[in-house]
Amino acid sequence: MKRIHVVAAVIRGADGRILIARRADTQHQGGLWEFPGGKVEEGESVAAALARELREELGIEVTASRPLIKVGHDYPDKQVLLDVWEVSGFSGEPHGAEGQPLAWVSPRELAQYDFPEANQPIVAAARLPDQYLITPEGLEVPQMLRGIQKAVAGGIRLVQLRAPDMYDPKYRDVAVDAAGLCAGKAQLMLKGPLEWLGDFPSAGWHLTAAQLRKYASKGRPFPKERWLAASCHTAEELALAEQMGVDFVTLSPVQATRTHPDAVPLGWDQAAGLIAGFRHPVFLLGGVGPEDRERAWQAGAQGVAGIRAFWPEG
Template identity: 75%
Template sequence: MKRIHVAAAVIRGVDGQILLAKRPEDKHQGGLWEFPGGKVEASEAVQTALARELDEELGIRPTAARPLIQVRHDYPDKQVLLDVWEVSAFTGEPHGVEGQPLAWVSPRQLGDYEFPAANRPIVAAARLPEHYLITPEGLSGPELLRGIQTALKSGIRLLQLRAPAMFDAQYRDIAVDALGLCAGKAQLMLKGPLEWLGDFPAAGWHLTAQQLRDLSAGGRPFPLQRWLAASCHTAQELALATQMGVDFITLSPVQATQTHPEAQPLGWAQVAELLQGFNQPAYLLGGVTPADVERAWAVGAQGVAGIRAFWPE
């Protein structure tokens, strides 16, 4: 069965809201909401197809677009490759040219809409930012909280509280304070045993590669409404992350790092290869800085993650 290549767009308005369209009842996956787009014709460039489809469906022309995520999905009756681009500027006024209902929704509301199964990773990618901050080791509680406050002011919207050398009780106390700081501003990801999940309902959870290997056979440990991430370094770990149903991963190390000098860097070419068959948003970590974000997009990543290069000194 030939995989159907589809170009789709996450279209953002100036207020950050995202445009959705409803599929006609008589079409495949009819009645569900979708990110607008359509089939890429043979020998047509993806961006050309996207511009054509958005003009035909919505009466708009994209003027700023970048790759967001690629998703391969097998339905019982067809196989699709969704080539998703983020459109941040366009000309024209979007309207349902074919009479289809449209809705502008905030990223947070996307979970309230029903999409085809293949769209779940796109919903995650549309909600996630391009930078993922990981807290540095060796800081006191007050230093961590001060740095988090500064990072939030600078616009960080996703951060991981990582303090491997800290005692459990101290980590848990700081997690409570960090959650208070992040409320309404950013998503906080915690690390630790899954027994703690019930104590921090507002937090997402970031699993170590070891936790991923130990727990993936049991599937996702909590419902979809809560963010689940994992640290990955190999193709096998990417497969386990898929099996577990995580929302996003970090893939590392891209380049040599001070934190883990013994780890063999993957290099950009291998990163691109690993992400080729992976359907979830991925942050590249290890020897990358915020300046590498466009290169990360080009190899299929959501963005970049980091400790030193991202932490406000």
């Protein structure tokens, strides 16, 4: 069965809201919401298909776009490759040129709409930022909390509280304070035993590779409303993350790092190859910084994750 190549757009307005459209009841997956787009014609480039589909469906002209995520999905009756682009600039006023209802919704509200199963990773990618801050080791608690506060004030919207040198009760105390600093501004991801899950309802959970190996066969440990992420380094670990039903992963190390000098870097080409076989958002980690976002997007990643490169000075 030939995979149908479909281009789709996460169209972001100036206020950050995202445009979605409702499928006609007569269509495949009718009545569900979707990201506008359509089939890439034989011999047509993806960029040309994106421009054509949005012109035909919404009456707009694309002026700024970039790759966001590629998602392969097998329905019982067809196989599709969703080639998703973020559209951050366009001219014209979007309207349902084919009579389809439209809605502008905040990234947070996307989770409340019913999308086809194949769209779930796109919903995650549309809601996630392109930078993921991981807290450095060896900081005193006040220093760590000040840094988180400063980073969030500076626009960081996804924070992992990583403190492997902290004993458990101290980490839990810091987690409570960090959750307060992030509330309403950034998504906090915690690390630790899954027994703690019930104690931090607003936080997402970032699993270690060891936890992935231990728990993947049991499936997702909590409902879709909470973010679940995992640290991956190999194709095998990515497969386990898929099995567990994660929302996103970090893939590392892309390049050599001071923190893990013995780890063999994947390199950009191998990282891109691993991302191509995975259907959820991926943050590239290890020897990368904010200046590598563009390269990460071209490799198929959601963005970049980092420790020192993202930690605010002073």
